[in-house]
Amino acid sequence: MTRLTIYRLLVVAAAIGTLEALCLAGAIDRITMQPPHEIARDFVRLLASGRMNGAIRKTLGNAAIAFGMALAAGVSFAALLHGMRALRATLDPLFATYYAVPVFAFYPFLIVVFGLGDVPQVLIGFMLAVVAVIVNTLNGLDRVPRVLVKTARVHRLGRLRMATAITLPFAAPYILTGVKLAVAYALIGVVGSEFIMSRGGLGYEISFAYTNFENATMYPLIVLILVISIALNAFLTAWEKRLLLRRGQR
Amino acid sequence: MTEAPHVTLRGVRKVFAGTGATSPVDALGPVDLDLAHGEFFAVVGPSGCGKSTLLEVIAGLTPVSEGTVAFEGKPVRGEVPDGVGVVFQEDASLPWLDVTANIAFGLRHSGLPADERERRVRRALELMGLVDFAGSYPAQLSGGMRQRVCIARTLVMEPRLILLDEPFGALDQQTRLLMGDELLRLWRTTGATVFLITHALDEAAMLADRIGVMSARPGRLIDAVETRWPRDRDSRIVEHAEFGAVTARLWKTLREESLKTLGAQMRST
Numbered sequence: 333m334t335r336l337t338i339y340r341l342l343v344v345a346a347a348i349g350t351l352e353a354l355c356l357a358g359a360i361d362r363i364t365m366q367p368p369h370e371i372a373r374d375f376v377r378l379l380a381s382g383r384m385n386g387a388i389r390k391t392l393g394n395a396a397i398a399f400g401m402a403l404a405a406g407v408s409f410a411a412l413l414h415g416m417r418a419l420r421a422t423l424d425p426l427f428a429t430y431y432a433v434p435v436f437a438f439y440p441f442l443i444v445v446f447g448l449g450d451v452p453q454v455l456i457g458f459m460l461a462v463v464a465v466i467v468n469t470l471n472g473l474d475r476v477p478r479v480l481v482k483t484a485r486v487h488r489l490g491r492l493r494m495a496t497a498i499t500l501p502f503a504a505p506y507i508l509t510g511v512k513l514a515v516a517y518a519l520i521g522v523v524g525s526e527f528i529m530s531r532g533g534l535g536y537e538i539s540f541a542y543t544n545f546e547n548a549t550m551y552p553l554i555v556l557i558l559v560i561s562i563a564l565n566a567f568l569t570a571w572e573k574r575l576l577l578r579r580g581q582r
Numbered sequence: 583m584t585e586a587p588h589v590t591l592r593g594v595r596k597v598f599a600g601t602g603a604t605s606p607v608d609a610l611g612p613v614d615l616d617l618a619h620g621e622f623f624a625v626v627g628p629s630g631c632g633k634s635t636l637l638e639v640i641a642g643l644t645p646v647s648e649g650t651v652a653f654e655g656k657p658v659r660g661e662v663p664d665g666v667g668v669v670f671q672e673d674a675s676l677p678w679l680d681v682t683a684n685i686a687f688g689l690r691h692s693g694l695p696a697d698e699r700e701r702r703v704r705r706a707l708e709l710m711g712l713v714d715f716a717g718s719y720p721a722q723l724s725g726g727m728r729q730r731v732c733i734a735r736t737l738v739m740e741p742r743l744i745l746l747d748e749p750f751g752a753l754d755q756q757t758r759l760l761m762g763d764e765l766l767r768l769w770r771t772t773g774a775t776v777f778l779i780t781h782a783l784d785e786a787a788m789l790a791d792r793i794g795v796m797s798a799r800p801g802r803l804i805d806a807v808e809t810r811w812p813r814d815r816d817s818r819i820v821e822h823a824e825f826g827a828v829t830a831r832l833w834k835t836l837r838e839e840s841l842k843t844l845g846a847q848m849r850s851t
Contacts, residue, residue: 486643493691581721
């Protein structure tokens with residue numbers, strides 16, 4: 333374990349410890365929040381009961397679909413767009429300002445069109461995630477050295493094979509940055525939509541627990557989302573590190 | 583009957599079109615050139631004279647503005663013909679593949695049986711002294727070894743024409759001499775025609791059967807020096823009594839052209 337990791341763990345432990353002390357001292361009342369050790373106990377109980385399995389499956393399943401769609405569409409679109417200078421120049425300002433648009437504002441419209449099922453939630457997750465993949469893939473493709481493109485031509489690779497064998501593998505570390513963001517955005521999009529209007533999922537369960545003052549359910553679910561998000565991010569960061577190390581870039 | 587040339591260039595010119603802010607650049611030509619089968623031909627010339635453009639025109643990587651290029655009697659137009667291999671000056675190793683996969687890159691879709699592909703890769707690893715680094719990634723290798731990987735990747739395709747654009751440009755003098763020996767050995771083993779671009783006169787004099795001297799831009803071939811070295815030669819040819827005479831003749835022609843380039847650069851600054 334590196335010194336930096338130890339420092340990070342100490343910061344987290346200090347934050348949890350402070351929260352625990354404030355709760356136990358009554359500075360934070362129990363209606364607002366129970367002490368972290370009780371949240372941890374409720375977390376284990378809730379998961380062991382299997383009561384939330386359906387909600388977990390729904391949220392993670394929808395987030396996975398939204399992310400998968402964003403990855404496939406984002407990488408393909410970026411690979412196509414990279415060769416189309418005029419269209420790229422036209423769309424660049426849109427990508428630059430995309431995250432200034434509150435995508436959740438489209439949720440009511442999506443519900444009107446697709447109903448109260450999972451589709452609007454998946455679409456919100458997709459809409460949030462896809463541009464991160466496009467922008468980062470384009471960034472990677474912009475950096476492919478000319479000599480590698482010439483190498484592809486020497487080996488008489490067509491456009492598709494050049495993309496799959498040279499340009500996209502070269503851009504992989506940049507695409508992975510997009511993947512990290514897309515995972516987070518897909519999860520935010522799906523959970524956020526479930527908060528607003530849904531009949532299931534982790535966002536809905538948190539919202540339901542909140543309106544009914546069920547702290548013993550609400551906080552463990554918040555912790556669960558945090559754990560999932562951090563675990564996915566840590567896995568992708570480790571993968572990215574391995575990829576960059578192999579290329580002598582870190 | 584005389585054998586038809588392996589590569590033929592007739593009246594080849596290349597003009598790079600200007601953009602809104604820049605004027606067109608008359609980069610090359612007119613160039614007429616014949617390369618015989620199995621010949622080792624080197625080109626020297628002042629910086630920016632169009633040497634690399636000439637190589638890219640022969641490779642089919644750059645279309646000509648005027649004239650014709652033919653390889654094995656067939657015109658070269660817009661794409662690299664089958665049987666042509668190119669080694670670039672810049673590092674063209676693929677950083678996400680290990681040495682073995684880098685060397686095998688072009689063979690992956692060649693349609694050759696797996697055992698033949700493995701045989702070629704193994705032989706290239708041995709020829710280029712890379713056996714101990716077969717599982718290493720380019721980032722773990724020196725610049726010289728990465729260049730050897732790129733040469734090996736070209737060799738496994740068994741090209742009949744090998745185009746080399748200053749392949750040893752980034753290497754130290756000692757490694758250049760040794761890589762030159764390697765190149766001569768490979769040239770003898772494969773029997774391929776070799777076209778080498780270099781800025782080092784001694785390298786050209788040591789390696790080539792014939793050396794073309796290019797003028798300042800737009801690059802034209804203004805002299806061709808035949809070395810008449812034995813085919814079975816190596817870097818010790820520098821001790822040959824005629825070696826100094828060859829480099830002296832190259833420099834005599836090149837000096838004036840280099841001064842023209844230098845003058846043009848100084849005028850533009």
